[in-house]
Amino acid sequence: MxxxxxxxxxxxxxxxxxxxxxxxxxxxxxxxxxxxxxxxxxxxxxxxxxxxxxxxxxxxxxxxxxxxxxxxxxxxxxxLMPGRPASLFSGSRLVELSGQMGRAAGMLHAAGIMHGDLTTANFVAPPGGGPACAIDFGLSASTGKPEDHAVDLRLFREVLGSAHVEEMGGAWDKFMSEYASAVGGRRAGRIAGLVSAIEARGRYASVV
Ligand SMILES: Nc1ncnc2c1ncn2[C@@H]1O[C@H](COP(=O)(O)OP(=O)(O)O)[C@@H](O)[C@H]1O
Ligand SMILES: [Mg+2]
Structure with missing residues (x-):
């Protein structure tokens, strides 16, 4: 094997x-x-x-x-899902994939599932350009709590900021607009607010 x-x-x-x-x-x-x-x-x-x-x-x-x-x-x-991890892509393809990952995250959250390790390495992008496939659910959980869903999104944003800096702005916007189309604009706004709050706490903690 x-x-x-x-x-x-x-x-x-x-x-x-x-x-x-x-x-x-x-x-x-x-x-x-x-x-x-x-x-x-x-x-x-x-x-x-x-x-x-x-x-x-x-x-x-x-x-x-x-x-x-x-x-x-x-x-x-x-x-076996054909293709390569989304983490290996860059530029406009990564931005497009970010939209698909945002939609997937929104559908998971709407179904009460927190992925638990929401990174670009845990989506397989098919060669032909079809939708990215979610994998690696070993840390996932059943939860509808906004705070838990925000933890998923914060990790994804952190990965964009460290592994995909050039695409960060465009990729995050695309991710969030597709996320919002799955969970609704109000809910997406609330989760995004929690992500900012977690990030602000993180910055404060690192200064202290
Ligand atoms: N169903 C699958 N189809 C294709 N590739 C996969 C599949 N599952 C895992 N892989 C590949 O193996 C890698 C590791 O699998 P993953 O489930 O993410 O485990 P780990 O806990 O080690 O991150 C993935 O990044 C992906 O490249
Ligand atoms: Mg993995």
Whole structure:
């Protein structure tokens, strides 16, 4: 099996399921964590990821089909989404992708799902230019709280500001306008206000 990615949490291999292109995501044991606690965390995140990907799909958000889950081995087999992570794009394509990511985030939030790790690396952009596909739901949560949704958006904005500085302004505007079209203008304004408040607190804390 070809190793596609070795992340902080898990290894992702290219695989096949019933003749269809698939990936196998396996969460590796973390040596520094107590073994029993570690096993519990890996199982919990694996189960959560599989469940939340399916919920996201039901809400209409482009996400992989989950083919098989083995919680005991903390592994998931899911549809291989063709393309490359949105984080590898720049310029007008990144701005366009930001709109798609904003729409996806809005649809998730409207369905009461916080992604938990909303970064440009956690969307796969298809080669032909179709909608970006959301992945990596291991830290997601069921919540309708505006404060939780703001945490998602603040992380996304931070990633734009560090990894995509040149596109920052245009990409964030595009992200927010599509987010607003999914959750409504009033709600989007409220969440954006909370994002600014979190950022202001962060700046204050770093000065002190
Ligand atoms: N369903 C998928 N289709 C295509 N590529 C994927 C898929 N899932 C993961 N990947 C690739 O593997 C990388 C790591 O997977 P991810 O779920 O984000 O795990 P991690 O917790 O390591 O970030 C992704 O950035 C992406 O490049
Ligand atoms: Mg990831």
């Amino acid at each position: 070809r190793l596609l990615s070795r992340g902080a949490e898990g290894d992702v291999y290219e695989s096949a399921w019933d003749g269809r292109p698939a990936i196998l995501k396996v969460r590796r044991p973390k040596e520094y964590r107590d073994a029993a606690l570690d096993a519990r965390i890996r199982k919990q995140r694996t189960a959560r990821e599989a469940r939340m990907i399916q919920r996201a799909k039901s809400a209409g958000v482009p996400a992989p089909i989950v083919y098989f889950v083995d919680v005991g081995r903390s592994s998931i087999v899911m549809q």
